[in-house]
Amino acid sequence: MRRILTLSLLLALFSVPAVHAQSRDLGARGDLLDRVAVVVNDGVVVQSQIDQQVSAITRRLREQGTQLPAASVLRQQVTERLVLQEIQMQRAQKVGLRIPDEGLNNQLREIATQNHIEFDQLPDALAHEGIVYAEYREDMRRDMTLQVLRQRDVLSRIYVSPREIDQFIAKQAANKNADVSYNVSHILLALPEAATPAQLEQAEKLGNDIRGRAQKGEDFGQLAVSYSQAQTALERGALGWRKGNELPTFIADMVGKMQPGEVSEPVRTPSGFHLIRLNESRSDRDPLIVNQTHARHILIKTSELQDDETVRGRLQTIRDRIAAGTDDFGAIAKAVSEDPGSGSEGGDLGWTSGGTFVPEFETAMQTLAEGEISQPFRTQYGWHIIQLLGHRAQDMSTDERRRRAYEKIRASKLDEETELWLRRLRDEAYVDVRS
Numbered sequence: 001m002r003r004i005l006t007l008s009l010l011l012a013l014f015s016v017p018a019v020h021a022q023s024r025d026l027g028a029r030g031d032l033l034d035r036v037a038v039v040v041n042d043g044v045v046v047q048s049q050i051d052q053q054v055s056a057i058t059r060r061l062r063e064q065g066t067q068l069p070a071a072s073v074l075r076q077q078v079t080e081r082l083v084l085q086e087i088q089m090q091r092a093q094k095v096g097l098r099i100p101d102e103g104l105n106n107q108l109r110e111i112a113t114q115n116h117i118e119f120d121q122l123p124d125a126l127a128h129e130g131i132v133y134a135e136y137r138e139d140m141r142r143d144m145t146l147q148v149l150r151q152r153d154v155l156s157r158i159y160v161s162p163r164e165i166d167q168f169i170a171k172q173a174a175n176k177n178a179d180v181s182y183n184v185s186h187i188l189l190a191l192p193e194a195a196t197p198a199q200l201e202q203a204e205k206l207g208n209d210i211r212g213r214a215q216k217g218e219d220f221g222q223l224a225v226s227y228s229q230a231q232t233a234l235e236r237g238a239l240g241w242r243k244g245n246e247l248p249t250f251i252a253d254m255v256g257k258m259q260p261g262e263v264s265e266p267v268r269t270p271s272g273f274h275l276i277r278l279n280e281s282r283s284d285r286d287p288l289i290v291n292q293t294h295a296r297h298i299l300i301k302t303s304e305l306q307d308d309e310t311v312r313g314r315l316q317t318i319r320d321r322i323a324a325g326t327d328d329f330g331a332i333a334k335a336v337s338e339d340p341g342s343g344s345e346g347g348d349l350g351w352t353s354g355g356t357f358v359p360e361f362e363t364a365m366q367t368l369a370e371g372e373i374s375q376p377f378r379t380q381y382g383w384h385i386i387q388l389l390g391h392r393a394q395d396m397s398t399d400e401r402r403r404r405a406y407e408k409i410r411a412s413k414l415d416e417e418t419e420l421w422l423r424r425l426r427d428e429a430y431v432d433v434r435s
Contacts, residue, residue: 034047036434037049037079037434038079038082038431040086040090040429040430040431041430042090043089044086045079045086050075050079050082054078057074058074064236066219066221067219069222069225070226073226077233078234080229083426083431084426085142087425088146088149088425089142089145091149091153092145092148092149097145097148097149098145099144102380103144104137104141104144106379106380108122108137108140109360112125154418155410158413158414160409165405165406165409168245168409169401169405172245180244180256180281180282181241181243181244181281181283182241182242182243182255182280182281183240183278183280184239184242184251184278185221185236185239185277185279186224186228186232186251186274186276186277187207187227187228187237187274188228188229188271188272188273188419189203189206189227189228189229189266189272189273189274190229190230190419191203191272191273192423192427193270193427200268203266203272204266206227206273207265207266207273207275208265210275211263211264211265211275214263214275214277215263220236220237220263221237222236224237229272230419231422239415242411245408245409246408246411246412248269248412248413248415249412250267250269251274251276254267254276255281258276260278260279260280260281263275263276263277270416271416271420271423272419289393289394289395290353290393290394290395291353291354291391291392291393292351292352292394293351293354293365293366293388294349294350294351294392295349295386295387296329296333296342296347296348296349297333297337297339297342297347297384297386298315298329298332298333298336298339298384298385299337299339299382299383299384300336300338301338301383302382311376311382315376315385316375316376318332318336318385319373319374319375319385322373323373329346329373329387330348333345333347334346334347338382339381347387351392351394360377360378360379361384364384364386368386368387369388370388370389371388372388373385373386373387374387
């Protein structure tokens with residue numbers, strides 16, 4: 001059985017493994033009772049959550065060949081991660097964020113597709129891996145909720161000015177390393193917003209000690225697991241491959257001068273002291289010639305009166321009549337399409353670049369020949385049919401360069417802003433560690 005691709009991703013990020021806890025107290029009647037490990041505002045982190053994540057992360061680190069940190073250090077890392085998750089989930093609930101079943105199912109369908117199985121086969125495939133489907137769904141819902149919350153509270157609030165874009169483009173034009181990507185690892189020694197001189201001195205000294213150990217040959221990933229307070233700590237501090245201008249500015253400024261294997265001196269930012277290790281670098285060519293697609297579609301949504309099968313059958317009839325030449329696509333789209341953006345335009349979506357639409361829509365569109373009409377298919381928005389009108393390679397040098405500059409500037413600010421946001425949430429929360 002092919003292993004579910006997203007399982008490892010979930011475990012690497014935030015998931016609580018879908019297994020029963022092994023360390024619980026017995027109640028007076030002999031029932032297993034979970035023990036409160038941490039009180040977080042009006043919520044709790046229970047002992048079984050910590051035990052489960054410690055067990056899963058221990059297995060993963062052993063599979064990677066990483067020496068385990070002291071049990072107390074690993075438990076502290078896991079506990080702090082779960083505390084931050086609980087704080088964020090409370091924040092999401094407070095602002096009314098909830099991933100609907102339809103959006104969750106679409107994500108699970110994508111996972112099934114990536115693993116070359118049908119959606120209804122996913123529970124059995126997970127069971128084969130020892131994972132309870134219902135718990136997997138809720139883990140996925142939680143991770144999606146956290147992503148949306150961070151987009152709302154962090155990403156949407158990052159401002160990129162036109163002047164920043166102009167300066168970025170000018171700097172990139174003059175930078176011979178603009179097309180270089182870096183594989184970077186990172187350790188954060190976090191500081192409170194009002195750190196005392198003694199706290200600053202202690203953190204900087206620890207940073208220098210860690211750097212010295214890394215320079216003497218200790219594994220940087222192991223040191224990250226043991227000491228880093230960044231969200232990537234339990235992933236061995238890995239930030240992965242990023243273009244230089246997609247990294248936080250202070251990291252980009254350092255790695256451009258570093259050799260692979262080199263570890264930076266501790267660098268202070270508002271979130272704390274950082275140690276950076278350059279693992280590898282490579283030169284990338286990123287052309288500004290963009291492949292675009294011109295298509296039109298008809299969207300019909302399900303309702304209390306029209307279930308999936310009814311809507312699919314209705315679209316099938318429409319599709320067959322258009323294909324036979326009986327009806328005109330544009331006229332029918334104007335009459336019945338429920339897409340507020342394109343319905344009045346005869347379903348015309350204009351020229352679009354890859355990644356504009358949800359994955360199911362992109363996949364269906366990419367399989368069509370020019371003039372062909374798709375079979376009905378479903379996305380989170382409803383049921384669609386698409387007609388492909390054409391392809392072109394478009395020179396987007398000016399517009400695309402500015403769009404990419406905006407995205408890269410925003411991405412370079414995201415990591416630091418996220419760490420600061422998490423520190424603020426943590427500092428404002430009531431946290432009582434009981435074990």
